[in-house]
Amino acid sequence: MVDTRVVLSGITLDNPVIPASGTFGFGREFAELYDINCLGTFSFKGTTKDPRFGNPTPRIAECSMGMINSVGLQNPGVEHVVNHELKELKEYFSKPVMANVSGFSIDEYVYTCQKINDAEQVGWIEVNISCPNVHGGGMSFGTTPEAAAEVTKAVKAVTTKPVYIKLSPNVADIASVAKACEDAGADGISLINTLLGMRIDLKTKKCVVANKMGGFSGPAIFPVAVRMVYQVYEAVKIPVIGMGGVSSADDVIEMMLAGATAVQVGAANLVNPFACKEIIETLPTAMKKYGIEKLSDIIGGAH
Amino acid sequence: MLIEEKYIQEFFTVDKNENIAGDVYEMHLLGNTSAITKPGQFVNIKVDGFYLRRPISVCDYDSEGLTLIYKVVGNGTEVMSKIEKCAVLDLLVGLGNGFDTSKSGDRPLLIGGGMGVAPMYNLCKKLIAEGKKPIVVNGFNSAKDVYYENEFKALGAEVYITTADGTNGTKGFVTDVTKNLDYTYFYTCGPMPMFKAVEATAKTSGQFSFEERMGCGFGACMGCSCETKYGNKRICKDGPVLEREEIIW
Numbered sequence: 001m002v003d004t005r006v007v008l009s010g011i012t013l014d015n016p017v018i019p020a021s022g023t024f025g026f027g028r029e030f031a032e033l034y035d036i037n038c039l040g041t042f043s044f045k046g047t048t049k050d051p052r053f054g055n056p057t058p059r060i061a062e063c064s065m066g067m068i069n070s071v072g073l074q075n076p077g078v079e080h081v082v083n084h085e086l087k088e089l090k091e092y093f094s095k096p097v098m099a100n101v102s103g104f105s106i107d108e109y110v111y112t113c114q115k116i117n118d119a120e121q122v123g124w125i126e127v128n129i130s131c132p133n134v135h136g137g138g139m140s141f142g143t144t145p146e147a148a149a150e151v152t153k154a155v156k157a158v159t160t161k162p163v164y165i166k167l168s169p170n171v172a173d174i175a176s177v178a179k180a181c182e183d184a185g186a187d188g189i190s191l192i193n194t195l196l197g198m199r200i201d202l203k204t205k206k207c208v209v210a211n212k213m214g215g216f217s218g219p220a221i222f223p224v225a226v227r228m229v230y231q232v233y234e235a236v237k238i239p240v241i242g243m244g245g246v247s248s249a250d251d252v253i254e255m256m257l258a259g260a261t262a263v264q265v266g267a268a269n270l271v272n273p274f275a276c277k278e279i280i281e282t283l284p285t286a287m288k289k290y291g292i293e294k295l296s297d298i299i300g301g302a303h
Numbered sequence: 304m305l306i307e308e309k310y311i312q313e314f315f316t317v318d319k320n321e322n323i324a325g326d327v328y329e330m331h332l333l334g335n336t337s338a339i340t341k342p343g344q345f346v347n348i349k350v351d352g353f354y355l356r357r358p359i360s361v362c363d364y365d366s367e368g369l370t371l372i373y374k375v376v377g378n379g380t381e382v383m384s385k386i387e388k389c390a391v392l393d394l395l396v397g398l399g400n401g402f403d404t405s406k407s408g409d410r411p412l413l414i415g416g417g418m419g420v421a422p423m424y425n426l427c428k429k430l431i432a433e434g435k436k437p438i439v440v441n442g443f444n445s446a447k448d449v450y451y452e453n454e455f456k457a458l459g460a461e462v463y464i465t466t467a468d469g470t471n472g473t474k475g476f477v478t479d480v481t482k483n484l485d486y487t488y489f490y491t492c493g494p495m496p497m498f499k500a501v502e503a504t505a506k507t508s509g510q511f512s513f514e515e516r517m518g519c520g521f522g523a524c525m526g527c528s529c530e531t532k533y534g535n536k537r538i539c540k541d542g543p544v545l546e547r548e549e550i551i552w
Contacts, residue, residue: 022524029522029540032309045525053528053535058516060526062355062379069518074525074535208516218354270519271354273395274312 002287003294006040008239008262009162009187011096011123013040016252016295017280020243020266021046021100021126021166022071026085030269031092034277040262043098043126044085047116049108051077061199061208066218066245067267068197070211073102078115086119096123100166106154117159125161127151130168130193142168142193145180152184162187164241167232170196174228175235182236189232190241190264192225218267219245226258233259233300249279249286256295257302310397310521311338317390318368324450326375327418328384333368338397342404342426343492343512343544346371347520349393353379356395358520358539360492360512362421363428372421372450398520399543402426402510407435408487413460414477414501415441416493417448422512424451426490427460438484439463442477442497446470478504502552511550512543
């Protein structure tokens with residue numbers, strides 16, 4: 001029997017596979033298909049202080065081996081998430097869940113994190129300082145070490161649960177942003193969020209998504225993600241959650257060798273709703289193939 | 304715990320894939336259709352070489368298979384049109400809310416425009432099976448684009464065709480015919496300009512089936528959201544059918 005367990009800030013996960021925020025809603029659409037308690041955990045839909053409709057449609061563009069989205073953080077707001085979504089979630093998910101939080105000012109991050117911190121089902125708070133979709137929003141916090149540290153410090157001051165800062169890849173020096181978050185008290189780092197991208201329709205000669213730019217995700221970005229996880233692992237001592245184009249058990253192992261303690265799966269869920277279940281089921285076979293008995297032993301193994 | 308099953312992933316075998324008009328193709332697939340509960344639902348098809356699935360509305364279905372009608376509009380549908388008999392396709396089945404036939408009254412009006420004619424077929428069949436007398440008005444650009452005229456007539460419906468250039472049926476748009484009809488309720492699927500004309504002239508309540516660029520097709524990504532009078536809805540999950548009263552134009 002291989003051991004797929006990993007420990008994320010004191011909480012043991014049965015396996016390192018975590019559906020990424022924004023690709024899994026609050027789990028309900030997937031619980032129609034399979035028992036989602038097989039997951040390590042999942043990161044729920046990015047939540048803000050107030051309800052948001054998000055960006056105009058079309059919000060989706062297809063790419064070779066990936067997609068662009070400009071959803072723009074549509075969510076029902078933190079009150080509704082805590083009072084309705086999390087209550088419903090109890091019916092079909094019994095593990096600690098990862099709460100993904102976004103904001104457009106330090107005050108908003110603080111408000112939302114405080115509310116979320118009180119929800120007993122929440123195991124970790126993942127703070128998105130990198131969503132590229134909202135002008136004048138999250139982007140500014142993720143792009144400089146100083147702003148990233150400022151959010152981290154403010155959120156840490158009002159929370160008791162482990163705080164993971166989710167970084168944007170659209171920066172010059174990812175390691176320095178990660179280090180600044182660690183120094184400001186972050187319990188872990190999540191990366192990478194989507195890369196800024198664009199598609200143009202040749203028939204209409206206009207951008208495909210209404211917002212023009214959007215976040216590029218999918219297997220095409222996997223090598224970029226592996227590289228950045230590798231760089232951040234060298235820069236910090238806190239755990240790293242790796243993501244970006246992960247679509248198979250082999251990808252999970254590669255991401256862990258780069259330095260990830262746990263691995264998120266994003267776009268793959270949208271194409272194959274069984275993606276995470278299949279990755280979890282094939283992980284033991286892949287581990288045997290590569291001579292791995294205990295998955296946690298390989299974290300950062302490529303360094 | 305598993306939530307009450309609603310949609311499923313299934314492999315289907317292509318039984319037929321033929322050009323039936325202009326760039327329009329009819330594909331018949333054999334497989335498990337148990338997740339389809341209403342006319343107006345759709346499937347999401349994985350096409351080799353493309354990352355995202357292709358959402359296509361169900362034209363007709365029975366216990367053994369389903370029929371899709373699609374138009375070649377881009378690279379994905381181009382590849383679809385070349386799929387041969389016996390090929391096996393990965394489908395998500397039973398997506399979307401579909402039409403509610405309980406509100407139709409005795410004489411419902413079905414208005415299809417272009418590819419929007421396809422989902423009207425199973426709806427028409429179901430309404431007739433319920434003992435209602437549907438009137439069907441299908442609009443196309445030109446005679447070469449017309450499909451399923453005889454199929455609708457064979458169901459026993461009262462059928463009108465309109466073409467923008469007058470090469471088949473009434474010259475003009477669907478509303479040039481519907482304005483002279485009496486009906487108890489309406490169902491429609493088609494392009495946005497047609498929807499606006501239908502909205503402007505409709506005499507009763509009704510249901511509109513919308514189209515939007517989708518990511519997942521099953522409610523997870525929020526890629527196809529729209530605002531309605533009753534709050535935000537996902538076209539793929541809470542739609543594609545919306546009631547006239549809730550739509551913000």
